[in-house]
Amino acid sequence: MNETLQLFNLSGRRALITGSGRGIGLALARGLADAGAAVVINDRNQQKASTIAASLRDEGFDADSAIFDVTDRVQVSEAINAFEERIGAIDILVNNAGIQRRAPLETFSAADWNDLLRVNLDGAFHVSQAVARHMLARGHGKIINLCSVQGELARPGIAPYAATKGAIRMLTKGMCAEWASRGIQANALAPGYFATDLNRALVDDPAFSDWLCKRTPAGRWGRVEELCGAAVFLASRASDFVNGQTLFVDGGLTSVV
Template sequence: MTLFDLTGRLALVTGSSKGIGLALARALAQAGAEVVLNARDADRLEASRAALAAEGHRVHAVPFDVTDPAAVAAGVDRIESAIGPLAILVNNAGVQHRAPLQDFPHEAWRRLLATNLDSVFFVGQAVARHMIGRGRGKIINVGSVQSELARPGIAPYTATKGAVKMLTKGMATDWGRHGLQCNGIGPGYFRTELNQALVDDATFSAWLANRTPMGRWGEVEELAGAAVFLASDASSFVNGHILYVDGGITASL
């Protein structure tokens, strides 16, 4: 089990004040990592930091806007100088917007691109510049089953998550020679605040149960193993891979 031990490693998780991001941060902390939480809402971020600290974990809160490259660079440099060298990055920040494609608002399109895709590039680049000099590092980008599949009303979201998949492969291709492993997690449908309206929709939940081989929604704790695997030495020769944690939904028609 020492292959999965993250003791002594510092991890940054974006979009980690709630939902999947917070669950991933907790998983890394439980495996021994020191964790930096990041989001834009400083108050909510501090509440999440306090909750993890109360569980006995070493955790910090560093708020900055992941869609602003200057703020990202300053935030990452601040972490590196004041807390320590980053060994793990989880690019999790993301938003959703549902609307018919022909009526999709342009401002929502730009917001999805900025939050779901630009942030992966900005934060990944800023962190990689430090990791490359050290000759090692783990970058985990959070995609989605929508990196592979589409559904009505979310075509722009699907476009961003498909791009995250390919950016992950590009990171692995460019940075693998420098000792970095860049992989992705593709969550299926999980019970989160972002999906609460769908969870509460009996018709959708019935459709999902029929569509998913495991017949149910996922629980965010079920992403823990994938995150620890990709962040640890257990995945030392895994690069450019997207690990779908989706109950089998991408495997079946």
């Protein structure tokens, strides 16, 4: 492998991907594993995470699992500390865990608002803080926060979700401001519209799909595996001087009117 391609090689690195029991998280875990990383599958359900990790091992990948709820600060800290002591260092963190709630802003419930904040924003904060403490002690680490085109563009019915993703963009910049000089690169990966369970209601809506394909220069929904190249870049030595940035993978959606 030549020197440039070697920059993207993740062999010898371990990546924790939160919410990786399905969808984008699972696709990213598989993509990072394919680039050589040992991956850590995270889910609240122990059997689900263990089964996925075992399946990846059967495919020849190095995979473990870490069971915790990203919204539980104490549980997160204890799980991360135990994993680092029992298995080894987490070199790459992908904050992927997230939920969606849809309703008009004037009728949006306080419960749904709080759920979005707890999972999408608090969760990224709790896990980043727990993992970064170990990264800072070692003097290196990569953090990738899953953002969204909704961190840049608003759409009716999901204003609170967009608010959490806008906050993730600024949290990423804050991580850069605080930790860049101490060896951590923190960046955000912002998917456009991808066909996942989270977007099932939209994927199944012919009118929305027609609008989206006309609105997106690429003319289609994204495929989850198309996020893997960007994730490998942000997780690898190739991005060692990239910090605090948001990389949009959206088929050109945020570049046109």
